Amino acid sequence: MYGVINFMSKYIRIVLHICALLPLVMLFYDLGYNNLSVNPIQDITIRTGKPALVLLVLVLSISPMRKWFGLHSLLQFRRSLGLYAFMYASLHLLVFVGLDYGFDIELLRSSVFKKPYVVLGLFAYLTLVPLAVTSTHGWIRRLGKSWKMLHRLVYLTGVLAVAHYIWAVKSDIRQPLIFAAVIFVMLLARVRVFNQVIYLLRERFFTK
Amino acid sequence: MQTIRSSEITPEHIYLSRRKFMSSASKVVLGAAVMTACSRQSDSTDVSLDVHNTSVGVDELGDSWTSYESIANYNNFYEFSVNKERVATMAQDFKTSPWEIDVGGLVKNPGRYRMEDLLTKFDQEERVYRLRCVEGWSMVVPWMGFPLKRLLDEVEPTMNARYVRFETLYDPVQLPGQNDGWYSWPYVEGLRLDEASHDLTILATGIYGRTLLPQNGAPVRLVVPWKYGFKSIKSIVRIDLVDQQPVSLWMRAAPNEYGFYANVNPNVHHPRWSQDTERRIGEMGRRDTLLFNGYAEQVDSLYSNMDLQYNF
Numbered sequence: 101m102y103g104v105i106n107f108m109s110k111y112i113r114i115v116l117h118i119c120a121l122l123p124l125v126m127l128f129y130d131l132g133y134n135n136l137s138v139n140p141i142q143d144i145t146i147r148t149g150k151p152a153l154v155l156l157v158l159v160l161s162i163s164p165m166r167k168w169f170g171l172h173s174l175l176q177f178r179r180s181l182g183l184y185a186f187m188y189a190s191l192h193l194l195v196f197v198g199l200d201y202g203f204d205i206e207l208l209r210s211s212v213f214k215k216p217y218v219v220l221g222l223f224a225y226l227t228l229v230p231l232a233v234t235s236t237h238g239w240i241r242r243l244g245k246s247w248k249m250l251h252r253l254v255y256l257t258g259v260l261a262v263a264h265y266i267w268a269v270k271s272d273i274r275q276p277l278i279f280a281a282v283i284f285v286m287l288l289a290r291v292r293v294f295n296q297v298i299y300l301l302r303e304r305f306f307t308k
Numbered sequence: 309m310q311t312i313r314s315s316e317i318t319p320e321h322i323y324l325s326r327r328k329f330m331s332s333a334s335k336v337v338l339g340a341a342v343m344t345a346c347s348r349q350s351d352s353t354d355v356s357l358d359v360h361n362t363s364v365g366v367d368e369l370g371d372s373w374t375s376y377e378s379i380a381n382y383n384n385f386y387e388f389s390v391n392k393e394r395v396a397t398m399a400q401d402f403k404t405s406p407w408e409i410d411v412g413g414l415v416k417n418p419g420r421y422r423m424e425d426l427l428t429k430f431d432q433e434e435r436v437y438r439l440r441c442v443e444g445w446s447m448v449v450p451w452m453g454f455p456l457k458r459l460l461d462e463v464e465p466t467m468n469a470r471y472v473r474f475e476t477l478y479d480p481v482q483l484p485g486q487n488d489g490w491y492s493w494p495y496v497e498g499l500r501l502d503e504a505s506h507d508l509t510i511l512a513t514g515i516y517g518r519t520l521l522p523q524n525g526a527p528v529r530l531v532v533p534w535k536y537g538f539k540s541i542k543s544i545v546r547i548d549l550v551d552q553q554p555v556s557l558w559m560r561a562a563p564n565e566y567g568f569y570a571n572v573n574p575n576v577h578h579p580r581w582s583q584d585t586e587r588r589i590g591e592m593g594r595r596d597t598l599l600f601n602g603y604a605e606q607v608d609s610l611y612s613n614m615d616l617q618y619n620f
Contacts, residue, residue, distance in 0.1 A: 137381075137382055137392065137393045138375075138377075138378040138381065138382045138589045138590065139382060139392075139445050139587065139589060141587065141592070142445070142587075199592070200594070201594065202592075202593055202594070207585070207594065210584070211582045211584060211585065214577055214581070214582035214584070215580070215581045215582050216580060217580060217581070267580055268580075268581075270442075270443065271490075271491075271558075271561045271562050271565070272390070272490050274490070
């Protein structure tokens, strides 16, 4: 598997870029062809937020995939996934501030704090900024060991983003809870005891 | 309490031109709406070809009616779909005829009303109302209908009647959303008797002079313009006069978020989001939400001694 992923790496990367950009392309298509609902700003907000969350979950899943299934070569795709998540999150924020609130700082200030989900979303975004900035090879080198520590911040991003989602829906939180459950499993992957159980199971059932 | 007739609140030249247009171009449609409101035209699934869009009026605050396409294609009607844009398609084959409403409970003359009876017994009039959804968007809708009070007078509530309880059709085959156990079906809503008797409160049977479409709550729905949209229950089959405050579907789903009163109020926030601004469908910016959705003058006497923060 390890070899296969490396061998196919170029193609996987192309597929990754296409898949990651697809939601944006479809959004522009629907914008251009007037396929959005009569409440287009809400549509655009949702359709930039969701991909950000999905990509974030994919970023978080790389580490467990390596630990539990030995798919170490997936690591090479993590930065791209993370940066795409950041791109969608940035668009999501920009749509909220610009389209929804027309860059009206006064209006934003008076209503943001009355909408806790907005505050949560904002914090989620703020944790993502330093990660995006320090994602280059230069920064990885410069920060050395502390780079790894810093980038564990992405777990906080995940928790905040899911909380933001749960907090924003009207009543039916089933879908946000699925995201929450997935992120919870990703967090478990950082718990040593849990990993040892997984290794044990793997050895028992899957050793050749 | 004063009656708002559209002739009083719409600038006369617009009103007249609208009348003229309606009486010429759409006499057939209007006639059909009043006479056979229950027999929905089965060929009218494509609502975009409607001719009325050219004759848009304004409400008493000078705001244009929301386009017919928007009203007919952006619907919160969970019985069909939780996706507002899918409701219209899902509702296409909803059977609205024959249709009957049982009116009972604490009344002297309980009765079963056929849709035809409601349309002939009570004069249908046009009421242009703002509709503010709890989600933060709003529309201006030219309804056709009649004051609920007329029906209540007919059945004569007894001395003990204090509330009115409304119920939507329960039919999981036609209303597939009712298979979803997350909510307690059927949809139930309630009003205090004085709210229900207020002249602004109507039972609507049409929009834009046309028969109500299923996605808008056909064949008959409640419209309470000073309350959030979810109070205006759709496709009603039961109306009961009761002595206890009814528990609505939304109160059951999230009691700390959706109260019995649900009056539009920019000063009383939903626990998780502010209610002080809204987006009018068809506009890009936000506008301030008005106390009682702009009907404060007519309805604030109903709540004179009440803590609206507590009775949200």
